[in-house]
Amino acid sequence: ITDLDKPGIDEEPQQCSLRYEDAYQYQNIFGPLVKMEADDDRKLKESQTQENISVRWDMGLNKKRLAYFSLPKANE
Incomplete structure (x- = not known):
């Protein structure tokens, strides 16, 4: 619930293009997607x-x- 109060949490990322005007525009679109x-x-x-x-x-x-792993059961 606290995440909903953060600014920009409900914003959609920008649409990707086939061509970009410059590297700055490319970075502004793909930076948030990578994050x-x-x-x-x-x-x-x-x-x-x-x-x-x-x-x-x-x-x-x-x-x-050799490595022996001891895992707890799923219901424990």
Whole structure:
């Protein structure tokens, strides 16, 4: 709800063109689009995090490192 009070939160990004007058116009159109995509990617990654994970490292018989992950069950 607090995000709705921020200025510019409900503004649509500008339409992309096939041709631009100069680099400044291009930057003004694509800059906000790149920022929106980066924000969406960050939110997606944050929503996929898990807590209470433990990792145990071991050396295999072939001298390669092994990682054992202990994950909590989904309903815990």
